[in-house]
Amino acid sequence: MTETSMDTEADLFYRQLPKVELHAHLNGSVSFETMETLIQRKPHLNIEHNMTAIRRGQRRTLDECFQVFKVIHQLVDSEEDILMVAKAVIQEFAADGVKYLELRSTPREVTETGLTKQRYIETVLEAIRQCKQEEVDIDVRFLVAVDRRHGPEVAMETVKLAEDFLLSSDGIVVGLDLSGDPTVGHGKDLLSALQKAKNCGLKLSLHLSEVPSQRDESELLLNLPPDRIGHGTFLHPEVGGSDSLVEKVCKQNIPIELCLTSNVKGQTVPSYEKHHFQYWYKRGHPCVLCTDDKGVFCTDLSQEYQLAASTFGLTQEAVWSLSQQAIGYTFAPEPIKEKLEKKWAELKQQILQ
Ligand SMILES: CNc1ncnc2c1ncn2[C@@H]1O[C@H](COP(=O)(O)O)[C@@H](O)[C@H]1O
Numbered sequence: 001m002t003e004t005s006m007d008t009e010a011d012l013f014y015r016q017l018p019k020v021e022l023h024a025h026l027n028g029s030v031s032f033e034t035m036e037t038l039i040q041r042k043p044h045l046n047i048e049h050n051m052t053a054i055r056r057g058q059r060r061t062l063d064e065c066f067q068v069f070k071v072i073h074q075l076v077d078s079e080e081d082i083l084m085v086a087k088a089v090i091q092e093f094a095a096d097g098v099k100y101l102e103l104r105s106t107p108r109e110v111t112e113t114g115l116t117k118q119r120y121i122e123t124v125l126e127a128i129r130q131c132k133q134e135e136v137d138i139d140v141r142f143l144v145a146v147d148r149r150h151g152p153e154v155a156m157e158t159v160k161l162a163e164d165f166l167l168s169s170d171g172i173v174v175g176l177d178l179s180g181d182p183t184v185g186h187g188k189d190l191l192s193a194l195q196k197a198k199n200c201g202l203k204l205s206l207h208l209s210e211v212p213s214q215r216d217e218s219e220l221l222l223n224l225p226p227d228r229i230g231h232g233t234f235l236h237p238e239v240g241g242s243d244s245l246v247e248k249v250c251k252q253n254i255p256i257e258l259c260l261t262s263n264v265k266g267q268t269v270p271s272y273e274k275h276h277f278q279y280w281y282k283r284g285h286p287c288v289l290c291t292d293d294k295g296v297f298c299t300d301l302s303q304e305y306q307l308a309a310s311t312f313g314l315t316q317e318a319v320w321s322l323s324q325q326a327i328g329y330t331f332a333p334e335p336i337k338e339k340l341e342k343k344w345a346e347l348k349q350q351i352l353q
């Protein structure tokens with residue numbers, strides 16, 4: 001067998017592998033092709049592709065990554081843009097073999113285009129509905145995101161909005177995300193908003209210990225406790241975290257969303273080999289591979305599975321288990337989880353040789 005055909009066969013396995021994506025920021029997930037359309041729609045902004053994506057071999061500081069989101073937000077600033085972007089992102093995940101997707105996004109208000117936070121969420125939900133109507137083979141749920149940079153009042157407003165949609169969206173809105181520049185603000189100021197969200201039945205997925213300075217914050221937020229953790233890069237003692245943090249995560253068995261390429265390109269992790277996936281996976285802790293921002297970091301979920309497998313020597317059987325176990329970490333109701341389990345069982349013989 002030639003090297004090329006071997007490559008293709010491996011690629012095919014990862015693409016065919018049914019997958020669950022639980023950590024995807026809408027505006028970070030915009031593909032090159034969709035970006036092209038947006039750039040052409042708004043030529044006056046003078047935005048080029050290299051301002052919206054971090055290519056192969058390139059690295060940026062986390063701070064620079066956040067500049068990239070500012071540029072993308074300029075390009076995506078109306079209901080029309082959001083509808084197009086959300087539909088395209090959902091279709092792309094489906095084409096990559098993702099069968100269940102939890103998309104997250106920060107509701108924004110844009111005076112010039114008349115966009116309100118309420119309409120922002122409604123538009124994302126409309127995109128989800130349209131994809132369902134068009135029979136795109138994927139189940140999509142939505143997490144309303146709180147940007148930590150905006151402080152406690154906005155966080156509380158966002159939680160109220162999320163609560164309304166939890167009750168009125170036919171089960172599409174399932175939870176709340178905490179994200180944004182981890183070097184800005186402190187989680188203690190957001191604690192009451194997060195607590196309120198939890199009390200009203202929203203599931204919590206929190207970006208925790210994405211940078212080393214968040215140790216105290218993580219101690220505090222782990223007491224909520226969150227239903228899932230985003231990144232958790234600096235939780236374990238080897239990288240400046242602590243035994244007490246690890247103990248809290250393990251005792252409460254909180255699944256961790258791990259995004260290899262995002263962390264390597266954003267330079268919070270020095271290399272794929274040194275990624276903390278290894279630490280948690282070896283302990284048998286619930287781990288789920290995710291893309292974070294597939295557009296910005298130029299990746300997709302198949303590639304993330306393939307990278308994890310080649311870096312950490314996972315067999316196809318192990319990769320299959322990893323993707324199947326993710327079903328249990330979704331915020332979907334039990335009947336949906338059962339449906340997904342069935343789908344995995346049906347596909348197993350066909351895909352896993
Ligand atoms: C790289 N690591 C990360 N750490 C923290 N927050 C991140 C992030 N990547 C993305 N976001 C959050 O998602 C927003 C963009 O999508 P939405 O406009 O919400 O759809 C960013 O502005 C940031 O708040």
Ligand SMILES: [Zn+2]
Pocket residue numbers: 023025179207230292
């Ligand atoms: Zn994230």
